Amino acid sequence: MVKELLKTKNLNLWFTDNYVLHDLNFSVYEKKITALIGPSGCGKSTLLRSFNRMNDLIPECKIEGEILLDGKNIYEPKADVTEIRAKIGMVFQRPNPFPKSIYNNVAYGLQIRGEKKKSVLDEAVEKSLRDAWIWDEVKDRLHTSALSLSGGQQQRLCIARALANQPKVLLLDEPTSALDPKSTAKIEELCIDLKDKVTILMVTHNIAQAGRISDYTTFMYLGDIIEFGETKNVFTVPRDKRTEDYLTGVFG
Amino acid sequence: MNKRKINEKLGIGALRLAVLITTFFLISFLYIIFSKGGPVLSWNFFTDIPREGMTAGGIFPALVGTLYLTLLSIMIALPLGVFTAIYMVHLAKPLWLMRIVRIAVNTLAGVPSIIYGLFGLTLFVRIMNLEVSLLSGALTLAILALPVIINASEEAIRNVPKSFREGSLALGATERQTIQKVIIPTALPNILTGAIISIGRVAGETAPIMFTAATFYSRMLPTSLNHEVMALPYHIYALMTEGAKPEQQVPIAYGTAVVLLLLVLFVSTAAIIIRYKIRKSRQW
Numbered sequence: 197m198v199k200e201l202l203k204t205k206n207l208n209l210w211f212t213d214n215y216v217l218h219d220l221n222f223s224v225y226e227k228k229i230t231a232l233i234g235p236s237g238c239g240k241s242t243l244l245r246s247f248n249r250m251n252d253l254i255p256e257c258k259i260e261g262e263i264l265l266d267g268k269n270i271y272e273p274k275a276d277v278t279e280i281r282a283k284i285g286m287v288f289q290r291p292n293p294f295p296k297s298i299y300n301n302v303a304y305g306l307q308i309r310g311e312k313k314k315s316v317l318d319e320a321v322e323k324s325l326r327d328a329w330i331w332d333e334v335k336d337r338l339h340t341s342a343l344s345l346s347g348g349q350q351q352r353l354c355i356a357r358a359l360a361n362q363p364k365v366l367l368l369d370e371p372t373s374a375l376d377p378k379s380t381a382k383i384e385e386l387c388i389d390l391k392d393k394v395t396i397l398m399v400t401h402n403i404a405q406a407g408r409i410s411d412y413t414t415f416m417y418l419g420d421i422i423e424f425g426e427t428k429n430v431f432t433v434p435r436d437k438r439t440e441d442y443l444t445g446v447f448g
Numbered sequence: 449m450n451k452r453k454i455n456e457k458l459g460i461g462a463l464r465l466a467v468l469i470t471t472f473f474l475i476s477f478l479y480i481i482f483s484k485g486g487p488v489l490s491w492n493f494f495t496d497i498p499r500e501g502m503t504a505g506g507i508f509p510a511l512v513g514t515l516y517l518t519l520l521s522i523m524i525a526l527p528l529g530v531f532t533a534i535y536m537v538h539l540a541k542p543l544w545l546m547r548i549v550r551i552a553v554n555t556l557a558g559v560p561s562i563i564y565g566l567f568g569l570t571l572f573v574r575i576m577n578l579e580v581s582l583l584s585g586a587l588t589l590a591i592l593a594l595p596v597i598i599n600a601s602e603e604a605i606r607n608v609p610k611s612f613r614e615g616s617l618a619l620g621a622t623e624r625q626t627i628q629k630v631i632i633p634t635a636l637p638n639i640l641t642g643a644i645i646s647i648g649r650v651a652g653e654t655a656p657i658m659f660t661a662a663t664f665y666s667r668m669l670p671t672s673l674n675h676e677v678m679a680l681p682y683h684i685y686a687l688m689t690e691g692a693k694p695e696q697q698v699p700i701a702y703g704t705a706v707v708l709l710l711l712v713l714f715v716s717t718a719a720i721i722i723r724y725k726i727r728k729s730r731q732w
Binding site: 248253282 | 609611612614615616617618619620621622625629630633634
């Protein structure tokens with residue numbers, strides 16, 4: 197039986213006067229991959245960034261409604277933002293490793309929480325790098341700059357960095373759009389592998405990618421969720437004309 | 449030859465002349481300073497105290513005094529400047545305060561240095577009762593260096609890619625941890641560039657320390673922040689304007705100028721090497 201892990205309840209979002217997300221209600225199921233698709237500007241990235249409160253960084257942003265993680269509203273006044281962001285990790289469109297060593301990139305999340313023991317850090321770094329399928333490529337140069345890695349490796353390093361926090365959810369914001377096809381394929385396979393450990397919510401521009409790896413698909417259009425369901429149903433028998441048009445390339 | 453070609457030749461000629469004149473000044477500058485100051489340079493000139501009423505001996509106390517003044521003022525100005533810059537980039541509230549800070553910084557940058565001297569005399573020497581001392585002089589020089597350090601730091605911090613900040617916050621870091629562990633280390637090489645530039649300026653200033661720190665003659669090295677100090681630029685000034693034996697004093701003044709130039713060169717080189725090493729260890 198699938199369990200709802202994340203859930204939005206009447207989520208509305210504005211940037212000043214611009215009404216971006218319209219009363220959204222939808223769920224992310226535990227240990228599944230949910231894809232968020234839709235044309236540019238439909239609000240999918242904004243929705244994604246609401247889940248770890250990254251929109252807090254934008255002063256013009258106003259949010260109403262709730263987002264529940266395990267039944268607890270992450271927007272309630274007493275909620276600890278740093279705690280939420282550790283539980284709900286995020287990987288960005290462009291790989292953004294810090295200009296530090298590979299090791300220190302992955303250890304960062306633990307270090308900022310005060311973990312100092314080398315044995316704990318070593319173990320977490322190795323485990324996270326293994327989970328992100330990059331251990332074998334970097335194990336001999338953990339202390340060289342993360343910026344010496346290729347784009348695809350950097351992105352897997354960013355995934356490892358997020359995994360080190362042992363998050364419940366991983367938010368991926370078009371994680372392969374800046375990568376070559378080979379690196380993309382590797383990350384897609386990695387996502388499927390990670391599904392046993394972590395729930396994944398992924399924004400993608402690439403419809404085929406959503407079809408290949410996601411269990412559930414949400415189609416957004418102009419700030420509304422038009423369609424949500426199991427990927428195989430959404431892709432084969434879309435209920436809404438707009439979903440069908442988008443999937444078949446009538447508009448993009 | 450037609451008119452366009454003549455114009456072309458004239459234009460290039462004017463540019464060439466400008467370069468030649470500039471080069472001439474630079475070369476003659478180096479020639480005059482080094483030819484006049486070079487002969488007095490010796491190991492003793494660096495390590496000995498001035499003797500026989502400034503007509504013989506070395507400049508050791510002035511060298512040490514300038515080193516102390518410069519380093520102390522940078523140690524005061526660097527954290528102040530970097531903190532101000534962080535505030536201006538990352539908090540930047542309220543807007544009216546930011547405007548005032550920016551106007552203040554730009555105005556301070558344009559103030560003639562003698563006015564810093566008068567200001568330091570009033571505030572540090574008199575009102576705060578620090579007397580004419582190493583500390584008063586270093587504080588005055590620190591204010592002089594602040595605008596340069598603030599501007600350089602602000603630019604350095606602004607140039608740190610936004611994605612680093614987002615990445616850090618998304619991992620659950622607080623704003624402060626992000627600034628401390630990601631933004632400042634990334635911006636550090638460029639912040640140091642600002643500091644290097646101000647070291648050069650601070651070391652050579654005479655006017656700000658004239659009333660606040662410098663003394664014409666001291667046999668002893670400063671051992672506390674309350675002591676008056678000798679300083680290289682002021683030493684040059686004193687040698688050229690006071691004393692009764694110019695024929696012996698003038699070469700020493702030029703020798704001191706050479707030492708001052710070498711000192712600035714030395715400090716800057718050291719800072720550049722440090723910056724290079726930092727940059728190498730965290731390139732992106």
